[in-house]
Amino acid sequence: MVDSGDTAFILICTAMVMLMTPGVGLFYGGLVRRKNLISMIALAFIAFALVSIQWVLCGYSLAFGTDIHGLIGSLEYAFLQGVGMGGDGIPDLLFAAFQMVFAGLALAIVTSGVAERIKISSFVVFGLLWTTLVYDPLAHWAWGGGWAAQLGALDFAGGTVVHISSGFSALALALVIGKRLGFGGHGMEPNNIPLALLGGALLWFGWFGFNAGSALAADGLAANAFIVTNVAAAAGALAWLCAAWVRGRPGSLGMISGAIAGLVAITPAAGFVGPMAAIPIGAVAGLVCYGALLFRVRRGLDESLDAWAIHGMGGIFGALATGMFAVAAIGGVNGLFYGNPEQLLIQVVDAVVVVAYSFGVTFAIAKAVDAVMGLRVTEEEEYVGLDIAQHGESVRV
Amino acid sequence: MVDSGDTAFILICTAMVMLMTPGVGLFYGGLVRRKNLISMIALAFIAFALVSIQWVLCGYSLAFGTDIHGLIGSLEYAFLQGVGMGGDGIPDLLFAAFQMVFAGLALAIVTSGVAERIKISSFVVFGLLWTTLVYDPLAHWAWGGGWAAQLGALDFAGGTVVHISSGFSALALALVIGKRLGFGGHGMEPNNIPLALLGGALLWFGWFGFNAGSALAADGLAANAFIVTNVAAAAGALAWLCAAWVRGRPGSLGMISGAIAGLVAITPAAGFVGPMAAIPIGAVAGLVCYGALLFRVRRGLDESLDAWAIHGMGGIFGALATGMFAVAAIGGVNGLFYGNPEQLLIQVVDAVVVVAYSFGVTFAIAKAVDAVMGLRVTEEEEYVGLDIAQHGESVRV
């Protein structure tokens, strides 16, 4: 039976998560150089549109069809056949829609690794391959009855599926496509910090739908997920702010990056830990991701907008933190700190496999696309900027 | 009996549809020249504020009061008397609020036709007349028990009432007010594409409330409307993008215009077709509206921000598509493709009448306002821009 309250909740949560995709676009768009601002926003929209179509054609079925050897779903729900207006708690079609917006968001996050240099046609091809070969299996493993679910790995709202995967995929992609022209030497200051903050605000807002909605019901668990989400975001923002303060001035981009780090880390844990655990989870995530970012910069890696540092590393930390802080009173499972070290082990296994799979497969896809059609724009196009070169548009001074 | 889940859903949907009005303002504001940016956003707010007051005074009653000859509602609910906190499924007051935000949005869309040249005082007078003489009757015809409802015309969420009407009204208005100074010769590039994309994102987000909320319940039908809305938007975005690509570069404004075209076309159909039908509906809508836009430009028509091409023509296509793709399993009615050609005929009749009525009456209202007080600012004011001339404000370089 469909419950109107649960259905109302998930309908709206789905819309809120959808808004995160332009949120990522605005956030990224504010961070690049002015000549690529439109490009970053457009990539987010294109990612979302592509995945929306792929999902109803086959993605949903690959993720949530009958399990095949714990690895992938069958094609029984291809074209959404058999996915109807009825359902248990919420309509099946709504579940498909809710999962769709997650898949779209994940691909949008990946664009961090190719910012300011990807050819749009290659992104379309890459994106379709990535969502099919990387995202859909991962979603199946965690939520579609795959091996990770069977193993008992905890991922409430997508810490591994969405964040570890997109973060490490962005890294693989960045390694394949290569650094931006002049990276390291040239100045590449963010062109529009207020826009990035607006994007961050939309992310924070949408994340309530992402995490609380993952309860798939409007109940106490959703309420718990909601409040821990906010607490972790706040703790992450303040932790990064303070760390940056120690090293210099407390920038607003550090603050919002810290909030996102906290949000990422609480994502897998939101249905398993309480508000007091969310403070250390968020705060440590802020510090871990800040450290990862500094490490990336020192190593001269041009994973340009730090999806790896924030989503990738924040996702790993979150997966482990879930294995530590989980408490049975909330989500039915205890973690290390409540006497169940095995859970932490499961989390480690899950995270390691997802890191390896998403990095490896993305690397292979990127190499293949690069070989066939070239991932990168020409040097001249990179110089004039993707807004003009790829879209024929430009942001006025 | 009021159901808390349905009520929760429609309350939030109403807020989401409200957000579409500033969304239109930002979208339009990004498309005009810098000197009229504030003006476009302000017009959207003013449209919404005017209609909000008119609606509770008499608009709601004209649309939903007891039917008078299939043409208009009685004034029994004037001042919302008798509209209370109880209701069937959702409170009556909430139904009135939900319908109110549709009416406000429709008037905001119409501002496309007078962009960069309307006198604000005349817009206030025009707006009040338009919402009373055009929008309220149309809403009555389709949803208030008027002739179109009696005939069996299908309009799930306002394809004819909101989109055909606003699109063709914008066209009529554009013809009466005349072209912008220098139209055709002068460059009139969009001043702020990121802002337009942000506006488009808010429209996409709000449209979930618009279409899914039109189920007036948080149920499977709402879920169906939700997912087809997203699929059609994605298909429209990709179709327009590809078409523009064939002719040149795939611009982000084409992409977002295509998404809006898809959203418009699925609006009347959202409760009658399934996700697979949404792909062709959205994609063809993108192509139809792109063609309409090219046609308008070739004809030298200054319906400046393409409400006619996108909302008007997209709305017509959507009305017809509903008559073709409707399937009884979803909304209880079959269309042409499922053996019921008569439905298509009804849709044609409905669309034709609405086109004629909204174009004709708007033309008459515009002529009258123009004769009495002048629709248009002076040439000097148009030159300095409406921000300074009408609002005494300006956007810094």
Place this chain on the structure above:
Amino acid sequence: MVDSGDTAFILICTAMVMLMTPGVGLFYGGLVRRKNLISMIALAFIAFALVSIQWVLCGYSLAFGTDIHGLIGSLEYAFLQGVGMGGDGIPDLLFAAFQMVFAGLALAIVTSGVAERIKISSFVVFGLLWTTLVYDPLAHWAWGGGWAAQLGALDFAGGTVVHISSGFSALALALVIGKRLGFGGHGMEPNNIPLALLGGALLWFGWFGFNAGSALAADGLAANAFIVTNVAAAAGALAWLCAAWVRGRPGSLGMISGAIAGLVAITPAAGFVGPMAAIPIGAVAGLVCYGALLFRVRRGLDESLDAWAIHGMGGIFGALATGMFAVAAIGGVNGLFYGNPEQLLIQVVDAVVVVAYSFGVTFAIAKAVDAVMGLRVTEEEEYVGLDIAQHGESVRV
């Protein structure tokens, strides 16, 4: 028992109110000079993050713990202990989250009084003291069973708790910190009006969650609160617009300020008056706040972004209007116009005490922080702007 519909509603409302805080940041950010734009947005986020942590540690308990002499709550819920996933209608944790976002917003509004000149470290200290010593007691008085609730003062959604308090606190703060360098002589035009309008749009949107959500259920009362909120906003926008028109040009900032004035004034009344009363309440609020703003400017007070004029004075007017227009059929209590003058008296007492308390205590806190660590940046930092001086960031030309 937790009701899924009510829970769904309040979950989403909480997210919507959260979005108001960046909304305030964008609104304020658009109004200051370009060199302080990032600073204003960052202050809003920091306010929200600080309060989020303080609230779960002790703020919630101070506001909603067992009443101590009508003045403050006990610490029994410190660290949210005993606040669980169950509850009456909605989960207790959700109620805590819903109240949290109100507290965060209130502190963000207060930043109006120190715009363009506050030292960020001092703001952190001030903010923690303010939310603990001013906001938490006020919330307790009105909603936690304190003296105002016992007296029968009506404050549906926070007119006194959030708006009077933040408005008068901003005034106190402005008096302590002093005028901006060059205030009165130097030009201080808003740097980005479209951004301010966007912020205003997010406020209007979020306010539906604020007011309708304060019904704590998805029912007819929420629907009533929703529609009166919109009507008052529209009436306020139009009233201020007209008043400004009489004196000069109808600016968009006046329009949006009027909308906010209407929203503030309807806040305490939303569950006690009907849509027809909302028209005069909103319209008069627009005029009152416009008058207050002109008064402030004439008096040379640098309460920079008019939290006092709009939230403070609008809040007072709203509290009194509630005592006049309240009608038992809606909220169970009659006001002056329905034969119960006593209610107006109670409202006056409540408002006066809140004005005095929030102004006085804020003044004392500000003086103390100023004495210990200095509230204000150096003259040189003020000259270069807080974006660079405090955050090490800047908005490009």
Place this chain on the structure above:
Amino acid sequence: MKMVAAIVRPEMFNSVRAALEADGIYGMTVTEVMGRGAQKGIALRFRGKVMPVELIPKVKIEMVVPDADVDKVIRVIRENGRTGKPGDGRIFVLPVESICRVRTDQIDPADP
């Protein structure tokens, strides 16, 4: 070498730019500016204060060209930037003492 600095209407900029290109004038630096000239001032009011803000968006084109090209450039701008209404703009010619590229080391006054 001279610097020709032209203030034109934003709406006319693209035709001016295209016409210059057609006439072989390629190098230019463009700035969005605000300007006031012959047009009458307009008094504004914001939140109770009068603010006479009669500046209007304009585009400034700066081209450094050989002395011989100055007249041609001026003619092209006038022919393509003109509407005949107040606000069409001004052209100023300033002397330039020397000019060089950043990319190469040779100072090449013959190749602006």
Place this chain on the structure above:
Amino acid sequence: MKMVAAIVRPEMFNSVRAALEADGIYGMTVTEVMGRGAQKGIALRFRGKVMPVELIPKVKIEMVVPDADVDKVIRVIRENGRTGKPGDGRIFVLPVESICRVRTDQIDPADP
């Protein structure tokens, strides 16, 4: 003809503008710029990298005036743009060889 280019504080721009108008100097072109002058640099840090960004928003006013008006213009700007603190700005005077309108064909050096 001379071009007087003044870099002033954004906050003082409106009084400068009004004072120039009062003194009959009407034509001007205004640009939002960033500048650094006597004020000390400030070192910034973003995401781990030091970025010394000590540029501060300024307004550039360019006025082409007859030689005889140069001193008056400079005086008016100084009297109305001054706060007495570092950062008040600079005024540069550049020679202008010729000037014309876009709107009409006559080259009219006496009417800037």
Place this chain on the structure above:
Amino acid sequence: MKMVAAIVRPEMFNSVRAALEADGIYGMTVTEVMGRGAQKGIALRFRGKVMPVELIPKVKIEMVVPDADVDKVIRVIRENGRTGKPGDGRIFVLPVESICRVRTDQIDPADP
């Protein structure tokens, strides 16, 4: 006194700025501009209309310096603003007749 006006790549601006500072050149006024030079034009299309928009973001640095410093300034800009690819920019030197501060009344040509 001369005004050195350099158009450089936005990406190189910070190293140019830092190098100038290291060499004691402090005062400058910076504007975000769009420019076209040697690079080939790119034709754009928006909503059905062709719009050749080949302007690319650049940064303009204006420095008024004593005659003796001009060569040093040019050298520093070239050494630090160069990538060797088309688009590195141009430097123009314009004569300046006089210069003064807004803050103080003395006209001090020796202290730009």
